[in-house]
Each structure stands twice: as structure tokens, then as C-alpha cells.
Amino acid sequence: MRLMPIVIFSLFSLFSAGFTGDVDVNGAFNGKGSQGLPSGWTFNAYAGFRPNPEIKRNDGELSFGQAKGKNGFGVNSKPFPVSPGGKVSLYAEIRGSGMAYFRIHLLNKTGKWLGLGIPKNLKLRDDWQKIELELPVANTKPDELTAQARIMFGTGSGGKLAIRNLKAGFKPGRYIAGRGGFPRGWKLYLPVDPKFTPKPEDLLKIPAVFGGAAAKDIHPDGVFFDLKNAFGVQKTGNCAWLFNELTVSKPAEFTIGAGADWWITVYINGKPVIDTSKTGNVSGKLEISNQTGTVWLKKGRNTVAVRYVTGAGSSRLCIGGPDDFSDRESFKMVKYCFFDDFEKPMKRSGQPEITSGIISSGLLVSTRKGKYGSNAVLLPKMKIAIPLSLTDARFAWGFRLYELNGTLSGIMGKTVLKFTRSGGDIQAGLEENGKTIFTMPVPISLLPADLLFTAGMDGKCNLTVKSLADSSRHRRNGRIHPPKSVLLELSDGSSVEIDLLQSGLAMPEEQKKRFPFKLTPAKYFDPVKAGWKLAFEEYFEGTQPDPARWMNKYPDHVYLDGKGHLIIKADFDQKKQLRSGGLTSRQFFGYGWYEARLKFTRQPGWWSAFWLFGTGNHPMLDGIEIDIYEDYYTRKAKTGDPLTLDHNVHTSTGTTQKSWNYLSTIPAAEADQFHTIACKRTPFEISLYLDGRLIAARAAHSDYDSVTFDPFFHGGSPVKLNAIFSGIPMRTWGRSWSDPAKGKFPEYFMVDYFRFYEYPADRLPAVRWKKTVKTDLRLLRPGTKFVFEAEAEPSLKTESPVREMYLMDNGAMIASSTNPDCQFEISIDPLYYANTPYVNPGRSGIVPGLDGLHGFAVFARDAAGMGSCTEPQFVLIVPDRPTSPYQGKAAKLPGIVNPAFYDEGGNGAAYSDSKGNFFNKPGKKTFRPGEDVDAAGNVIGRVVAGEWLKYTVDIESAGDYRAVLNYGTPVRGRNHRLYLFIDGIPEPAGIFTLKPHKEPHWKCSEKAEIRTVRLPKGRHRLVLVPVGAFNFSNLEFTKSNQ
Structure with a gap:
């Protein structure tokens, strides 16, 4: 099993992918405003900030002298539009002494001040540091919607601050207000005539009888109810009502989510908050995020009433509160304090036995695992600190679980998460000071599964179990005192087999819309009737x-x-x-x-x-x-x-x-x-x-x-x-x-x-590249920007207009356009690819890197849903890192290049190959130990698309050369090629076309040639890029006139 390298994220890199920079607050600090400040900026009038510090301005840099106010100083930007649930993103370069802070003032649409956002505090240094922050936008007053914000920054008393290149943006988001959920005990009333209309006062308390039906006790499965058995018969038009109460100690904002198959209305204190009685659950998949509404709860008891009417499909509905939305939230590790995939020999706590096997049924990839025995400490006590600037970050630890017998405990001070199995399924339980926070069954049928526990500074915690067996995800939420460390150990007589043991910091995964149109698969499909x-x-x-x-x-x-x-x-x-x-x-x-x-x-x-x-x-x-x-x-x-x-x-x-x-x-x-x-x-x-x-x-x-x-x-x-x-x-x-x-x-x-x-090809839109390229493969350096242009026309038969164009990389969408004559400018770097489907991990949990061969095509989709695509274009990223000739001797041309004598410099510099040398067997003499290229003698084998090899050569004289390659492959049905590049020039100097031989062996008994390849005089670097399935041996260069 191969994992991507661990990346330790800085504060800057954590948010760079989400930064928009679309709010103008005069971050270049131009113009003249009041009191010596740039235009659009004012000193905060708070008495604790007086007197104002001295100001200096120099070519976009704004400097403040020592803050003499009791509480330091603060400056405010001009207001700009925002909405609750979104985040204001800030980028700046700062230096100085003391502590700087950044926060936002919250205003309504008329500019009335509503309150302050949570501050982000940063320690200043003498040198410039780049910062990027996100400040959440919330509602702070009953019946007063936050509609604007002002940025405020400054220092504490005695601090000094210089700032430049301030940029701001706003990213809208879903607003979830309040805390908690609904009490588990509900009252159910059915059957009720769907035409029954209660008076508003009838919805202000829980009744004994409602709509002619007596109250029954019912408990949801999480947030879901299934009333099929209660109704007795599944049909459209069954009607039920549910009641509950929410009790709060003071007025509080509270977000409700609901979904139903098919109609639902949710009332709080007699007033509708969610109502789909006319439209039904148009959002599709049933979940509490289908419909949302936010209300202010009054102090004391608040009555919740739900009217539900079934559709033809089922009798299911769901309803939840703010904490139930976090039950849908996913987290990903962003900083590792510890990580072990058991692939490399190392000294390990608990002295596990290293075992090998497949990852999962249907995922037949070999991996190594750690098998621990009685009383083993898998993870010694480890402290995990959450930076104050990362309000969304969570303390996190987890592992991939294959087998458990007995009890495995994650000890976090007075909080303990236990996984226990004694013959049947696994039971997870979280306790704090002896009090049960939650329990959660983990059926054996889910294994192997990735388990991740997270806890935030606000005390919210979450256990997620993601099954590799059936791709399901299961969660439990709770509240605990924020933990600071974790120790993972087995009890007496217990054993466990795991992989991917980890601890560190996790952040919420970006929940962005991942598809630009609604795909609705047909419940029934007949290709004959469809005309296929x-x-x-x-x-x-x-x-x-x-x-x-x-x-x-x-x-x-x-x-x-x-x-x-x-x-x-x-x-x-x-x-x-x-x-x-x-x-x-x-x-x-x-x-x-x-x-x-x-x-x-x-x-x-x-x-x-x-x-x-x-x-x-x-x-x-x-x-x-x-x-x-x-x-x-x-x-x-x-x-x-x-x-x-x-x-x-x-x-x-x-x-x-x-x-x-x-x-x-x-x-x-x-x-x-x-x-x-x-x-x-x-x-x-x-x-x-x-x-x-x-x-x-x-x-x-x-x-x-x-x-x-x-x-x-x-x-x-x-x-x-x-x-x-x-x-x-x-x-x-x-x-x-x-x-x-x-x-x-x-x-x-x-x-x-x-x-x-x-x-049906005759019903497809026609899509093509606008420019003819010299080659289907280009070799580029990391971060290079390049452009794809394509155009599409409707099918001549259907004349259905083209609606969307999608740029796909290796089958995953990375960009889209509604213009059938489109242009995409991209660069293969983490910032561009962040949050695209390309970097979504599959079941293995491995987040894809950007190495390897990229295959691009533009897909067109018309109004009838029919689609087609261009021929692919390929790009290979090869870093320009220093290498040296093998054993200090460059190949001389004219002459022979032994492909096994590629440059020295390691993976990512002299070659790209990370699957291990197949020819290096235990007990045999090892060729080029520690390297992963499948090389032996003068042969390279087991090539994979996206691999490459670099060679330093000394060329006697400039001119035209003939290149002959020895190779072998029995594989038919593939277009086998070997590309030759020189000195990082994007287009290949030549391409070997390799035809399979009739015999079933892989011996290098065939020859392919490039009749003319122009080479410059002196020392140069060649790069060979194989595409296909073949072995290759010596590559000989001769002068074309010989």
C-alpha cells in the first residue's frame, strides 16, 4: 500500500484554497481619510483605545506606533455586504511587537451595530509574516439579521504594528444557529385527516388528543422516523402529526432542519418555520439539510409541531437541530503529530506484529498492518495543541480497524473513548468523569473501517466510522471538556489489528457543490426503446x-x-x-x-x-x-x-x-x-x-x-x-x-x-479542440500555466443545444463552463486543484497527489443530457531538480544509453516510480538498492503510465541523429509508446512506436526507431516517458548520415 507523504500545513496554507479576495476595503492603503488614515479607514471610537497611536505610511505600508490606550488601539474598514453562516477571509503581511488581533463588527442592513465577531489573536515578530484568516459571520440579536460587516484590527496596549497587502473576501455558507437538538421523546398522532387544519393556539402545547388521534410515544432513529408500520398501509396521503418541546434558559437563535417523503410543515410556537406543503421534498435525497429554518426561541418552553403527509415511496421523515447538522459534518486531518502506515521498519510502541493482506473485499490492494497484543500501548500519551487562530480546527486521532477482541481505550484525561468486543459486534462508548456521553454500535460487517475522533475548543466532539466494506458512514456527537492529549492502549487479554494510526489536527471538509447539474438516473431503462x-x-x-x-x-x-x-x-x-x-x-x-x-x-x-x-x-x-x-x-x-x-x-x-x-x-x-x-x-x-x-x-x-x-x-x-x-x-x-x-x-x-x-453517436454533440497540438503529450514544470480551448456544436440530428462544457483530468471534473466556445487556463498545483473531485479520496482514504500522467479532455453535454468528448491531451509534470550522472559517468553520444543507468538523485528528481523494484528479490544481489525503478542489467520493466527517467548525456556534436530502441511486449490492444524529451522542452524530440510481437514473452527482441532526432552539442539531459506495457533495453544513437 502506498500513501502520499505527510504534509504539515502552515497557518497560511490551511486557508489559501478557500480565499476569494473579492471585497474592496482599500487594503493597499491609498488615498487620504480622516486622522491621517487611508480612505475608507477610521480609528475605533472606543474609550479604551484612546489616545490614537502615531501613523506612518510608506508605499502601501501602514505603520502604527506604540499603542498607548488602556486596551491598545483599533481601526475599522468601511462596511461591506455579508450573510450569516459565511466567512470573511483575510490575507495580509504583518510585523511588529506584542499581540495583534483581527475581528469583524456585525451590522444590519441599515448599518446598525449588532455586535462583534470572535477575534483572532496573533503574536507579532520583527520580520514580515504572511497571514490568512477566516472570521465567521453570525446573527447576534433576535429578529435582527446580520447584513454587513466591518473589519477591525489593532494591537493590545504597548504593541506596534505594520501592515501591507491586506486583501479581504467573503465566502457565503449555510447558517446553523444555536446548539443542541430535539429531545428524543416525541408524541405521535395518526391517522389524521390531511385536510384537518388546527387553530394556531392548538399548536402552543402538547395535546392528549389531536385531530381525533390519541398521543403515542415514539423515538427517532437518530433524526429519522419511519411511520410505515404505524400507518399499516403505504400510500400517498397518509397524515400524521408529531409534537415535542424545547426548553431554553434565555432567548436563543435555533436552526431547524427537516426532510420528508413527501410533504412536511414544522411549526414553532404556532408559527410555520418550514413548509413544503405545496412543493414536497424537491431536494431529493432525504436528510435534514433538505429544508432549513432559523427562529428565535423564547425563554422557557417552546412547542414544536410537525405535520407530515406521505408520498407513494415511503413513510420516512427527519427533523433535527443545530447539533444534528454537525452530525453530517466530515473532518479531514490537516496536521499530523503522529502517523504510521506500518509500511517501513521502525521502533514502535507496543511492539506490534507486522502483518500483510488486502485492504478490503473488492479492494485487492496489499497493505501492511500492525497487530497488537495484551496491555499494549499503541499511542503513548501525546499532547495536541490547537492554535487559537484556527477556530474550526479539532483535536483528532484515529486508525483503520481490521479486528478487535477485548477493549481498546483512547484516554484523554478524564474523558475516555472505549471500543469493546466480546464475541459479537463492537460497542463504542464515550465517558467523561464516569458519565456516559454517547454509545455507538460498530457491527463487524462494517470492517475494515476508518475511525476518527475529533473534539473542538467549544467541547463539540464527534466519532466517525467510515466503512470500507460498504462505503457507509456512521457518526455520534457529544460535548466534553476540550482534551489536550490522548493515550491509546489495550486492556489485559485484548488484541487489535489496525492500520493508519494517527493523531493531530483535523478541519471540516469543504462541503461545496460537486456537480454542476442534477443527474437523475432512470428507474427503468430499455436500450431498444431508447433507440440504442x-x-x-x-x-x-x-x-x-x-x-x-x-x-x-x-x-x-x-x-x-x-x-x-x-x-x-x-x-x-x-x-x-x-x-x-x-x-x-x-x-x-x-x-x-x-x-x-x-x-x-x-x-x-x-x-x-x-x-x-x-x-x-x-x-x-x-x-x-x-x-x-x-x-x-x-x-x-x-x-x-x-x-x-x-x-x-x-x-x-x-x-x-x-x-x-x-x-x-x-x-x-x-x-x-x-x-x-x-x-x-x-x-x-x-x-x-x-x-x-x-x-x-x-x-x-x-x-x-x-x-x-x-x-x-x-x-x-x-x-x-x-x-x-x-x-x-x-x-x-x-x-x-x-x-x-x-x-x-x-x-x-x-x-x-x-x-x-x-x-447513439448520431445524437451526440460534436466537440473538438480549437487548436491543433503538435503532440498528445507535453512535459511541464510544476506550477506552469497552460490553456485548453474547445468548442462544441449540437448534433445535426437532434439540434439539441449545448448546455455545459467540462474540463476533465483523468476522468474527474476540474472546471466547467456554460459557453460552448470555452477556454480553461489551469496550472497543476494544489491551489488550483483544491476541493475539485480530482483530489477526492476513494475508499482507501489516500488523498491523490498531483504527480503522474494527467489526461485532459473537454466533455460537452446538451439539453437532452447527451454527451461526448474531445480526444485526450496529456501533460506530465517533471520537477527541475538537480541530478548527477550514474556513477559520475554520462553516456556519450553517438553511442548507447543503458536505460538502467538513469541519473542519481532519487525519486522525483532522477526518476518517478514508487512501486518498488520487482527485480530485487530477497537473498539476491541488489541492483541500485533503495530505488524503486524496475531495473536490472540493461533492462527497464513493469512500466506504468506517468513514470519517467532522466539521463545526463554528453553529445559530441550538434546535428540529426537516428535513435534505435530495443524493447519487447506481448500485449495487444494498446498503443505502446516511449517519448523522448530533451532539456525540459515541453514537446518531445521524438516518439518510439512499439508494436507487440507474436510470442507471449517479454524479451527485448524487437526494435523501434526514431529516424531523425535533432540533438544539441554538449552536456544535456534526456527524459524518457513510457506509455503502455512493455520492457525496454539499450537505446542507441547514431549520426543520421552514418
Whole structure:
């Protein structure tokens, strides 16, 4: 398992991605205002700030002499518009002595002063320091909405301050006011006539009888109610009322969130706060953020009344208070005090046994883990300090949990978070001074799972459990005294297996809109009725698969039964090893409808799968993996339980692999029947269907209620893919249901037919690059700005207008435009890519870096939802870092460049490759120890798109040269290339085109050439960039006239 390097963020870098700088407060300090200040600035009139300090102004720098006021001094900007829930962002360069502060004054729309925001205090230094802060905007007065703000800054008494380059911005946000939630005990009244209209005074107290229905006690599941059983019959128009009380000691602002399937009205003290009685729950997915309203609660008791009317789909509704919104909040680590992924040898507390295995079912990536025994201290007592300037930061610690027996405790002073298991599921419990704050079940079925505990300076705390098994997310919130340290230890007789052990600071993840249009997958889809053309069909007639259409390496396990079925058998061989096989289409298929009729399997130790795959995992070059289904979880079902299927998409961004999954179920009574399962694949959608219906599922990684992937939450690919049916023996997964010894064999995976319907090309918009580029691959330095221009036209057949254009990088959206004649200026750097889908981690939790090969394409979408894209253009970022020739000897040209003698300087300077040298085996002599390039002798092997190698060469004379490369590959269906760059020039000096040989070996027995490559005289650096799957050996340069 490979993780990105740990990054320790500075105060400046934490907020740079969110800074807007769109508010004019005269931060250049120009013009003349009152009392010697720049225009738009005034001294604060507070008596404790008098007398005003001396002022000096010099070329944009504003300096204040020693503050002589009792409380220092303060200056105010002119007002600017804001709204509650947003944040004022500030950037400045400051220096001086003492403590500086920055805060905002809050005003209503007429300029009436409402109060002060929370200050940010900073210690001043003699040298200039860059700062960037965020100041939250809130409401402070009943019935007075904050509409404007003024920036105020200054120092305490005796302080001195110089400031320059002040910039300000405002970022709107969702306003959540108040604290707490609703009491768990509600009163329920049903059935009630939906036409019943109570008087306002009837909503001021909890009644014994309401609308003719007597009160019943009911408790929600978190914030959700399901009244289906209470109603008895699911239908449109069932009506119920719910009542509760909120008691506060003084008037307080309070935000309510609600959602319903389908109509809901929420009243506070007889007045409607939320009302969807006319529109219904138009926001889609049911959650408390569907509808929000903020009210001022009066001192004492406040009556809450909820009117609910069902739609046809379900009887579910939800309602919550301010703390319940934080239950939806996600956090990410931004500063590590400690991190261990168990990949490297090191001295570890608790002396864990280092084990190896896959990350998760469906995520077959090898990783190392730590297995700790009785009384082990996993994390010695460690202090974690939250800077005062980071009001949103939280104390945090966590780990990836694989197995637990006994009790694991996180001790934070008088606060303890315990995870306990004694044979069944895990129970999490948070206690403080012996008082239970919350409990939370963690079913074993969720493991492996990422556990993260966070706590803020305000005492709000949160435990999040994110399952890698089913992509669900579970949370519990509470309030504790802010912790300052954590110690993680096992109790006597306990054991635990974990990965990614960490502690430090966490920040809320940016919850920005991640998709620019609403994708609504069709509940039912018929490609024939949609006019999609049948392009391929296979009914498996005969006794063996047609070798012209299918690749079959396992004829003993993969054959036809003569009755129109493909059979894939799983059985033991003579060595008692479970064997199976698979069938792969020779044809590659693009966007369209993939459909198969088949039976799922049940026996432990193997699983069946219907999946799509290209020739690699680069989404713009050689494809992605779409697991239409894998049925390993059917082994876990008990008699009568529904069967579980797993559905995955695996792709990559740069060198980081990403994966997402959904789980779905099949009734046990239908388990052994034939089922038709299908994949609808378009430029903006991958949706899966079972027996003609969109498969229902939910996962934390998306807003869909179906098995749907897209390039805004996940990733996509325009590359054509093979269709594959396979039986796969399990690795040692450490689960009883994966043990083949408990199965009954042989077992047979049976497929009735396979069909593919093409996405209709004649109905697609035409999109193309506006400028012809010399090459499809450019080599650039980090931070280089470059431009993409594209244009699109409606389909000639449909004339549907083009609505949106999207710039995709490796299948993930990074920019969009509503102009069909568009231009995108980008640079591959953290600031530009922050908060784009590109850097969203998949199930592994690894945040992608920006290294590796970037494949760009512009996608066009028309008013009918049809889409198409340009041909890809590739960019590779190669840092300009110093290197030296291998063993001090540069290759001389004309002559031979041994590819294994790449420069010295390490990963990221002399080469890019981090998967380890395959040829360096334990017990054998190691070539270039400590380096990751797959090199041996004069051969480079196991290349991956995005890798590169740098060579220092001495060229005898300038002129035209002929370059000949020795290589070998048996892989067909790919465009194998090796690019040659010189001295960092963006365009390649030449490109080797590599054709596969007929033999199945990888020996470098073939030759490719660049007939003419112009080389300059003297010492220069060559960069070789492989794209494809091949080995390559010596590269010889000769003068073209020789």
C-alpha cells in the first residue's frame, strides 16, 4: 500500500484554497481619510483605545506606533455586504511587537451595530509574516439579521504594528444557529385527516388528543422516523402529526432542519418555520439539510409541531437541530503529530506484529498492518495543541480497524473513548468523569473501517466510522471538556489489528457543490426503446467459446454446456488448490448498455463476477475497471437472509488508485434464479440495473440512492473496455466465509447471454479542440500555466443545444463552463486543484497527489443530457531538480544509453516510480538498492503510465541523429509508446512506436526507431516517458548520415 507523504500545513496554507479576495476595503492603503488614515479607514471610537497611536505610511505600508490606550488601539474598514453562516477571509503581511488581533463588527442592513465577531489573536515578530484568516459571520440579536460587516484590527496596549497587502473576501455558507437538538421523546398522532387544519393556539402545547388521534410515544432513529408500520398501509396521503418541546434558559437563535417523503410543515410556537406543503421534498435525497429554518426561541418552553403527509415511496421523515447538522459534518486531518502506515521498519510502541493482506473485499490492494497484543500501548500519551487562530480546527486521532477482541481505550484525561468486543459486534462508548456521553454500535460487517475522533475548543466532539466494506458512514456527537492529549492502549487479554494510526489536527471538509447539474438516473431503462443499436450479442451456442470473439486461457474450467450456456467451474486440482477461470471479449466496447443473464454463486472460497476492464488503469489512456457485480458477500448470508452483491469502480488519478463501491441485496427466495444484470455507461453516468430496474443502494461517497457513479463524485473514462466473466478463487482474507474447505465443489457459474447496445453517436454533440497540438503529450514544470480551448456544436440530428462544457483530468471534473466556445487556463498545483473531485479520496482514504500522467479532455453535454468528448491531451509534470550522472559517468553520444543507468538523485528528481523494484528479490544481489525503478542489467520493466527517467548525456556534436530502441511486449490492444524529451522542452524530440510481437514473452527482441532526432552539442539531459506495457533495453544513437 502506498500513501502520499505527510504534509504539515502552515497557518497560511490551511486557508489559501478557500480565499476569494473579492471585497474592496482599500487594503493597499491609498488615498487620504480622516486622522491621517487611508480612505475608507477610521480609528475605533472606543474609550479604551484612546489616545490614537502615531501613523506612518510608506508605499502601501501602514505603520502604527506604540499603542498607548488602556486596551491598545483599533481601526475599522468601511462596511461591506455579508450573510450569516459565511466567512470573511483575510490575507495580509504583518510585523511588529506584542499581540495583534483581527475581528469583524456585525451590522444590519441599515448599518446598525449588532455586535462583534470572535477575534483572532496573533503574536507579532520583527520580520514580515504572511497571514490568512477566516472570521465567521453570525446573527447576534433576535429578529435582527446580520447584513454587513466591518473589519477591525489593532494591537493590545504597548504593541506596534505594520501592515501591507491586506486583501479581504467573503465566502457565503449555510447558517446553523444555536446548539443542541430535539429531545428524543416525541408524541405521535395518526391517522389524521390531511385536510384537518388546527387553530394556531392548538399548536402552543402538547395535546392528549389531536385531530381525533390519541398521543403515542415514539423515538427517532437518530433524526429519522419511519411511520410505515404505524400507518399499516403505504400510500400517498397518509397524515400524521408529531409534537415535542424545547426548553431554553434565555432567548436563543435555533436552526431547524427537516426532510420528508413527501410533504412536511414544522411549526414553532404556532408559527410555520418550514413548509413544503405545496412543493414536497424537491431536494431529493432525504436528510435534514433538505429544508432549513432559523427562529428565535423564547425563554422557557417552546412547542414544536410537525405535520407530515406521505408520498407513494415511503413513510420516512427527519427533523433535527443545530447539533444534528454537525452530525453530517466530515473532518479531514490537516496536521499530523503522529502517523504510521506500518509500511517501513521502525521502533514502535507496543511492539506490534507486522502483518500483510488486502485492504478490503473488492479492494485487492496489499497493505501492511500492525497487530497488537495484551496491555499494549499503541499511542503513548501525546499532547495536541490547537492554535487559537484556527477556530474550526479539532483535536483528532484515529486508525483503520481490521479486528478487535477485548477493549481498546483512547484516554484523554478524564474523558475516555472505549471500543469493546466480546464475541459479537463492537460497542463504542464515550465517558467523561464516569458519565456516559454517547454509545455507538460498530457491527463487524462494517470492517475494515476508518475511525476518527475529533473534539473542538467549544467541547463539540464527534466519532466517525467510515466503512470500507460498504462505503457507509456512521457518526455520534457529544460535548466534553476540550482534551489536550490522548493515550491509546489495550486492556489485559485484548488484541487489535489496525492500520493508519494517527493523531493531530483535523478541519471540516469543504462541503461545496460537486456537480454542476442534477443527474437523475432512470428507474427503468430499455436500450431498444431508447433507440440504442444492438452492436454485439453472444448466446454461447456450441461446446467451446468462439476463439475469434473470446479469449479463454482456462478451457478445463471455462466451456459451453451445449445448451446455450457459458459454464465457469470452480473445483480443486490434484494439489487441493481451488481453481477457476474466466472469459474475456476480444472486442473493446465504448459507451453503451452492457447486459448479461446469469446465475450468482454461493460456495465459500471463490466468487463470480461480470466486469469491464481495459488494458490498464489510466482512465484517459487505457481504461478503468467497472465491477458490474461481484458476489463474494453471498457467502455470508444465513438461511433466509437476502444475498449481498458488491459493485465497484476502480480508477486512478496520477499514481493514486481510487475505488468506490455500493452494496445491494437480492431476496433469498430469488438467489438461485437467473437474473439479468446490466450497466448503463455514458460520458456522465455509470448506473447498474438488476432485472430491468435501477439497483437501489446508498453510500457515503455520493448523493445517489442507486448504484450510480459519475465524474463529479467519482470518476469516468471514455476508453473502450473488454467485457469479462470470471470465477476468482479468494486470497486468504481471514474470514470464515472465504475458506474453500467449507464449500461444496464443484460449483458452476452459468451465463445465458451477453449483449451490448451502442450509445447513439448520431445524437451526440460534436466537440473538438480549437487548436491543433503538435503532440498528445507535453512535459511541464510544476506550477506552469497552460490553456485548453474547445468548442462544441449540437448534433445535426437532434439540434439539441449545448448546455455545459467540462474540463476533465483523468476522468474527474476540474472546471466547467456554460459557453460552448470555452477556454480553461489551469496550472497543476494544489491551489488550483483544491476541493475539485480530482483530489477526492476513494475508499482507501489516500488523498491523490498531483504527480503522474494527467489526461485532459473537454466533455460537452446538451439539453437532452447527451454527451461526448474531445480526444485526450496529456501533460506530465517533471520537477527541475538537480541530478548527477550514474556513477559520475554520462553516456556519450553517438553511442548507447543503458536505460538502467538513469541519473542519481532519487525519486522525483532522477526518476518517478514508487512501486518498488520487482527485480530485487530477497537473498539476491541488489541492483541500485533503495530505488524503486524496475531495473536490472540493461533492462527497464513493469512500466506504468506517468513514470519517467532522466539521463545526463554528453553529445559530441550538434546535428540529426537516428535513435534505435530495443524493447519487447506481448500485449495487444494498446498503443505502446516511449517519448523522448530533451532539456525540459515541453514537446518531445521524438516518439518510439512499439508494436507487440507474436510470442507471449517479454524479451527485448524487437526494435523501434526514431529516424531523425535533432540533438544539441554538449552536456544535456534526456527524459524518457513510457506509455503502455512493455520492457525496454539499450537505446542507441547514431549520426543520421552514418
